[in-house]
Each structure stands twice: as structure tokens, then as C-alpha cells.
Amino acid sequence: MDAETMTAPDLSRLARQRKRAAWAFLAPMLIVLAAVAAWPLARTIWFGFTDASLDQLGNAQWVGFQNYLHWFDYGNGQGEWEGVLADPRWWRSVWNTIWFAGLSVSIETVFGLVIALVLHRSFPGRGLVRAAILIPWAIPTIVSAKMWAWMLHDQFGIVNDMLMRVGLIDSAIAWTATPGTAMFAIVAVDVWKTTPFMALLILAALQMVPDDIYEAARMDGVPAFRLFRKVTLPLILPGLLVAVVFRTLDALRVFDLIYVLTPNTDATRSMSIYARENLFDYDKFAYGSAASTLLFFVIALITITFIRVTRMNLERED
Amino acid sequence: MARVELQAVRKSFGTVDVIHGIDLDLASGEFVVFVGPSGCGKSTLLRMIAGLEDISGGELRIGGEKMNDVLPAKRGCAMVFQSYALYPHMTVRENMAFGLEQARLSKREIEERVTQSARMLQIDHLMDRKPKALSGGQRQRVAIGRAISRQPRVFLFDEPLSNLDAALRVDTRIEIAALHHRLHDTTMIYVTHDQVEAMTLADRIVVLNAGKVEQVGTPMDLYERPASRFVASFIGSPRMNLIEGATAEAMGAACVGIRPEHLHVAQDGPWAGKVVMAEALGSDTFLHVETAEAGRVVVRIPPGETPTPGTALHLAPDAARLHRFGADGAPLA
Numbered sequence: 001m002d003a004e005t006m007t008a009p010d011l012s013r014l015a016r017q018r019k020r021a022a023w024a025f026l027a028p029m030l031i032v033l034a035a036v037a038a039w040p041l042a043r044t045i046w047f048g049f050t051d052a053s054l055d056q057l058g059n060a061q062w063v064g065f066q067n068y069l070h071w072f073d074y075g076n077g078q079g080e081w082e083g084v085l086a087d088p089r090w091w092r093s094v095w096n097t098i099w100f101a102g103l104s105v106s107i108e109t110v111f112g113l114v115i116a117l118v119l120h121r122s123f124p125g126r127g128l129v130r131a132a133i134l135i136p137w138a139i140p141t142i143v144s145a146k147m148w149a150w151m152l153h154d155q156f157g158i159v160n161d162m163l164m165r166v167g168l169i170d171s172a173i174a175w176t177a178t179p180g181t182a183m184f185a186i187v188a189v190d191v192w193k194t195t196p197f198m199a200l201l202i203l204a205a206l207q208m209v210p211d212d213i214y215e216a217a218r219m220d221g222v223p224a225f226r227l228f229r230k231v232t233l234p235l236i237l238p239g240l241l242v243a244v245v246f247r248t249l250d251a252l253r254v255f256d257l258i259y260v261l262t263p264n265t266d267a268t269r270s271m272s273i274y275a276r277e278n279l280f281d282y283d284k285f286a287y288g289s290a291a292s293t294l295l296f297f298v299i300a301l302i303t304i305t306f307i308r309v310t311r312m313n314l315e316r317e318d
Numbered sequence: 319m320a321r322v323e324l325q326a327v328r329k330s331f332g333t334v335d336v337i338h339g340i341d342l343d344l345a346s347g348e349f350v351v352f353v354g355p356s357g358c359g360k361s362t363l364l365r366m367i368a369g370l371e372d373i374s375g376g377e378l379r380i381g382g383e384k385m386n387d388v389l390p391a392k393r394g395c396a397m398v399f400q401s402y403a404l405y406p407h408m409t410v411r412e413n414m415a416f417g418l419e420q421a422r423l424s425k426r427e428i429e430e431r432v433t434q435s436a437r438m439l440q441i442d443h444l445m446d447r448k449p450k451a452l453s454g455g456q457r458q459r460v461a462i463g464r465a466i467s468r469q470p471r472v473f474l475f476d477e478p479l480s481n482l483d484a485a486l487r488v489d490t491r492i493e494i495a496a497l498h499h500r501l502h503d504t505t506m507i508y509v510t511h512d513q514v515e516a517m518t519l520a521d522r523i524v525v526l527n528a529g530k531v532e533q534v535g536t537p538m539d540l541y542e543r544p545a546s547r548f549v550a551s552f553i554g555s556p557r558m559n560l561i562e563g564a565t566a567e568a569m570g571a572a573c574v575g576i577r578p579e580h581l582h583v584a585q586d587g588p589w590a591g592k593v594v595m596a597e598a599l600g601s602d603t604f605l606h607v608e609t610a611e612a613g614r615v616v617v618r619i620p621p622g623e624t625p626t627p628g629t630a631l632h633l634a635p636d637a638a639r640l641h642r643f644g645a646d647g648a649p650l651a
């Protein structure tokens with residue numbers, strides 16, 4: 001605060017007062033954020049460079065990049081690379097996470113857009129439908145994941161039962177346990193759960209578009225699809241992209257859904273699951289911290305790249 | 319090029335009747351202004367002609383063809399909206415061309431039409447800007463330019479100037495008048511609240527009240543021979559003074575009307591009163607006078623010295639300019 005006032009000596013008293021008030025209002029949130037976000041993050045990054053284990057967090061020693069990558073020498077002139085970056089399971093989980101996020105967010109965007117377009121029209125009972133559509137989003141993930149686990153159960157699940165009755169499959173499929181279907185089961189449940197959120201954000205963007213330009217387009221006889229592509233889509237694109245960023249961030253740290261539905265499956269192990277396994281199950285706390293740190297940077301990298309790329313697009317549109 | 323005929327046209331929103339059977343016959347190339355109080359159905363009627371609202375009953379014909387069930391784009395109408403309705407993400411050029419691209423015109427013809435109407439409205443230097451980077455007046459001109467480039471048979475304006483400031487309103491009004499002159503065979507229908515716009519632009523004015531036509535006529539017709547008490551009080555600014563009670567009865571009417579410009583301050587005038595308020599506008603001065611015989615009336619006097627509130631004076635109405643109305647609001651001969 002002092003530095004601020006010194007660099008701007010010509011600020012009026014009123015402006016200084018306002019600035020002080022602004023900082024006063026911001027301070028509680030900054031302190032809370034520092035306590036619950038910045039500090040744990042810093043600790044995690046630090047643990048990643050130590051030999052900490054769960055029962056010995058106190059006297060962890062600095063080991064540099066050992067957890068990330070190091071050459072393990074067998075002593076006979078041979079050896080191998082070790083560390084998170086050399087672990088094929090880690091890279092598999094990175095790939096799984098990105099594949100999951102890309103697929104589920106794409107499907108959610110398309111479905112969300114369609115639902116938002118429908119909800120944007122006025123029809124009898126719209127308010128009720130709008131509320132009803134939010135139910136999947138309102139259910140805690142653990143609950144809905146458990147619910148879907150039962151529905152997808154290979155012996156007692158209703159999904160198998162229905163598909164067999166209509167003759168789409170001959171024998172029950174273990175949806176969550178079969179490597180070929182596990183990821184699709186996860187994506188399907190995630191789509192079911194988060195499409196409403198997407199639809200709601202897109203609906204908000206749609207409602208920002210003024211009605212009068214649609215009337216102007218009607219006077220011009222612009223066909224519906226062209227109108228959507230040339231008018232609606234460009235106008236909701238900023239909102240749509242924000243929704244996609246939110247969802248992507250969320251999807252990249254997917255944990256609970258997979259933890260409940262398909263634990264211990266290579267086919268669906270995400271970065272978060274990988275980090276947790278090492279942190280707590282395998283008692284490799286430092287190694288898990290290194291994985292968590294990498295997770296943080298992967299998500300940051302993808303998000304920044306996405307924002308960069310789309311902002312370029314936005315500027316071209318604007 | 320296109321006569322616009324309405325026959326017993328009605329509109330209801332659900333159970334609410336908004337337009338109650340309107341008959342109008344607008345000649346090709348005519349400039350017609352719809353005026354009326356807020357909520358009387360001006361916009362609704364205009365939008366029915368445009369095709370943006372369904373017609374609940376009666377018949378609409380444009381150029382002799384029944385248009386009730388014709389799509390808006392096929393009616394040959396172009397509309398200028400109060401809010402401009404420009405596409406915010408398109409440049410002026412794209413805004414003007416977008417509608418034309420549906421009409422299966424060649425690229426060259428679109429370019430030609432856009433350039434021509436841009437030049438007509440002097441917006442050719444703004445062609446690559448987005449609406450955000452334009453002033454209100456410029457936006458309105460782009461909206462008009464976009465409508466012109468469609469080369470419509472009928473031009474529809476819904477309060478096009480109401481978002482502009484007073485000076486710009488005058489300029490744009492004059493431009494619209496010039497535009498009508500240039501596009502003299504395009505029928506124009508113009509909705510407004512504004513007296514001056516109605517009086518100066520219109521070939522004929524349609525006064526609407528509560529979903530019905532009160533009177534159709536030239537501006538001077540309406541001013542000089544209002545067909546009802548409603549029209550009398552609606553046309554003219556400031557409003558006509560309406561006097562009821564004994565003074566009116568003495569003249570054999572339920573109500574007499576006299577415009578502020580037809581009342582004079584005169585020593586021997588029959589109405590005695592006191593000035594309550596004086597509004598000096600520079601070119602005119604309006605006195606609000608409380609009289610015993612006629613109640614509170616407004617008088618227009620030439621500029622010059624303004625009587626202070628409290629001044630006692632006598633007023634004389636111009637007998638030839640008195641309007642007499644019966645109890646039903648209809649004029650008496």
C-alpha cells in the first residue's frame with residue numbers, strides 16, 4: 001500500500017482512501033486463498049523435491065529432481081531411468097485424463113448447446129423443465145457415481161437388463177470392469193452429470209443476445225441454420241468458451257467419478273487417481289507430491305494454451 | 319409501387335384484443351405516420367404489416383396481393399427498428415450485405431447496392447467499423463441504409479429517432495424527408511410519439527387510440543378539423559385547451575377547445591385570469607393562466623416582455639378557431 005502511494009504521489013486523498021478500502025475488502029479473501037490454496041500448493045511442490053513419507057513429514061530431506069527423474073544404477077554398468085517422468089503408468093494416466101476431458105467436454109458442449117437452444121424458446125412449462133434439467137448437476141458426484149455403478153452393474157444393473165431386453169446385446173457386459181468400455185462408461189456418466197451446467201452457462205450467453213436482431217433476420221429471410229452459424233454462434237462464442245474452460249479445468253482433475261466407478265483400472269486411471277495412489281496407498285508421499293505438482297502444471301499448461309488459442313480466435317471475430 | 323390495404327384487421331394476444339378492426343388504404347409512395355398514445359397498438363400494427371406478428375383477423379394486401387400468410391421476407395417490406403437491430407459482430411458493410419445474401423443476388427450486385435445506399439446516407443467512410451464504434455445517429459443511418467439496400471416496396475419505421483438527442487433528431491428527420499423524396503415510389507409507414515415528426519413528415523397521419531383508428535388525414539386536416547376531442551387534444555403542442563362546464567354550455571357544446579395560439583391577451587377579452595406560470599422559449603412564450611370562466615388555460619404570446627406570475631389579464635379566444643364537441647367527443651358543426 002505504501003509503495004502504491006509513493007509511486008503515485010499525485011493521487012488525491014479520496015483515491016488513496018478508495019484504494020485502501022479496496023485492499024481492506026480484498027484482504028480476507030487473499031488471506032483465505034493463501035491459506036487454503038497457495039500454501040498447500042507450495043508445500044506440495046516442496047515435498048515433491050524431498051524424500052518425505054507419510055509418517056515422516058517433519059524431517060523430509062531435499063533430494064532435488066530425484067522423484068521426477070533419475071538414473072538408477074544397478075552397479076554393474078547397467079541401470080534404468082526412474083521417477084514419475086519415466087513411469088509409463090504416469091504417461092498412461094496423462095493420456096487417459098486428456099482423452100477423458102477432451103471427449104466428455106466435447107460431448108457436453110454439443111448437448112449443452114442443443115439443450116440451451118431448446119430452453120431458450122418459450123414453451124409451456126419451461127420453468128419446470130429448466131429446474132428439472134439441473135437435477136443431475138445438483139446430485140453430489142459420489143452419490144451419482146454410486147447410482148450409476150449399480151445401474152451399470154454387470155449382473156444386476158438396469159442398463160444391461162434394458163439393452164438385453166431390446167436385443168442390442170446378447171450377454172451382460174461388465175461396463176466398468178472391461179477395459180474397452182470403462183472409459184466410455186465414465187464419459188457417459190460425466191456427460192449425464194455436467195451437461196446441465198454447460199446448458200445453463202450457454203443459456204445465459206444466449207439470453208444476452210438481443211431479440212431485435214432475430215427480427216431483423218426474419219425480415220431478411222435468413223434461414224435458421226445460417227442464422228445460427230452467422231449470428232447466434234459468434235455472439236455466444238465468448239460465453240461458450242468460458243464454459244468450455246471451466247468444464248475442461250474440472251474434467252482435467254477428475255477423481256471422484258473414477259474412484260467410485262472404476263478403481264484400479266489402467267484404462268481409466270487419471271492423473272489425480274495416480275497421485276492419490278502414490279500419496280496414500282503406496283506410501284510414496286514425495287513421489288505422489290511430484291505427480292501432483294506435474295498434474296498442476298499439465299492443467300495450467302493446457303488451460304493457458306486453450307485461452308491463448310481461443311483469444312486469438314476471439315480477436316479475429318471481434 | 320405498392321399500395322397497402324388493411325381490411326378489418328384485428329390482433330389479439332391470447333384473450334386480449336389489441337387491434338380492433340382497422341381499415342386503411344395507403345397509396346403507393348405515400349408517407350403515412352401512425353401516432354397515438356403509448357400502448358395504443360402502433361408498433362403491433364406495423365409489425366403485422368411487416369409479418370413479425372400474425373394477423374388474427376381481417377386482410378392485409380400489399381400491391382394488391384393478400385399478405386396475411388406470406389413470410390416477412392417475401393412481403394417486400396424493410397423495417398428500421400427503434401433499437402437499430404444491427405448485428406453487433408459484423409461491420410457496417412457486412413450488416414448491410416447480410417440480408418441481401420439470402421436474396422440470391424450476385425456478389426457484384428450486392429456490392430453495388432451496398433455502396434449506393436451507403437453513399438446516399440453518407441456512411442461510406444464507416445463501412446469497416448463495427449456498430450460499437452458508431453454514434454447513435456450513425457447507427458441509425460446504417461440501419462436505414464441496410465433497409466434501403468433491400469430496395470423494398472414498403473419502408474417501415476418504428477420510432478426510429480427516439481434514441482437520438484434533440485439536434486440529431488432534427489437532422490435525421492430532415493434526412494428521412496429527403497429520402498422519401500428520392501425514393502418517391504416507396505410507400506413509407508412511420509410510427510412515432512413525436513408531434514413534430516408526424517406533422518412535418520407525413521402526407522397523411524393516422525391517429526390511433528386503444529387499437530382503433532380515430533382519424534386519418536393530412537397534418538393540416540387533423541390540426542384544423544379534428545374529428546374528435548381525442549384527436550384535438552392529441553395533435554398540436556402544447557395541447558389544445560379543453561373547456562367544459564358553463565362556458566362550454568353557453569356555446570351549445572359539452573366541451574370547447576381552443577389552441578394556445580388562438581387565444582390572445584386582450585383588454586376587453588371575456589375571460590379574466592391570473593398568470594400562474596410563464597415559459598419563455600425564446601421564439602414563443604407560453605403563459606399558464608388560471609381563469610374563472612375557462613379554468614386553467616395555456617396561451618401563446620409573441621416573445622418580448624413576459625408577464626410575471628400573479629399578473630392579472632384578460633383573454634380573448636379567436637372565435638373562428640373554436641372547436642365545439644358534443645358529449646360523445648364528436649365535433650359539432
Ligand SMILES: Nc1ncnc2c1ncn2[C@@H]1O[C@H](COP(=O)(O)OP(=O)(O)OP(=O)(O)O)[C@@H](O)[C@H]1O
Pocket residue numbers: 331334336354355356357358359360361362363511
Ligand atoms: N407479445 C404481447 N403479448 C401481450 N400483449 C402485448 C404483446 N405485445 C404488445 N402487447 C400489448 O398490446 C398493446 C399495444 O402494444 P404496442 O407495442 O403496439 O403499443 P405502442 O402503441 O407501440 O406503444 P408505444 O408507443 O409505447 O411503443 C399494449 O397494451 C401491449 O401491452
Ligand SMILES: [Mg+2]
Pocket residue numbers: 360361362
Ligand atoms: Mg411501440
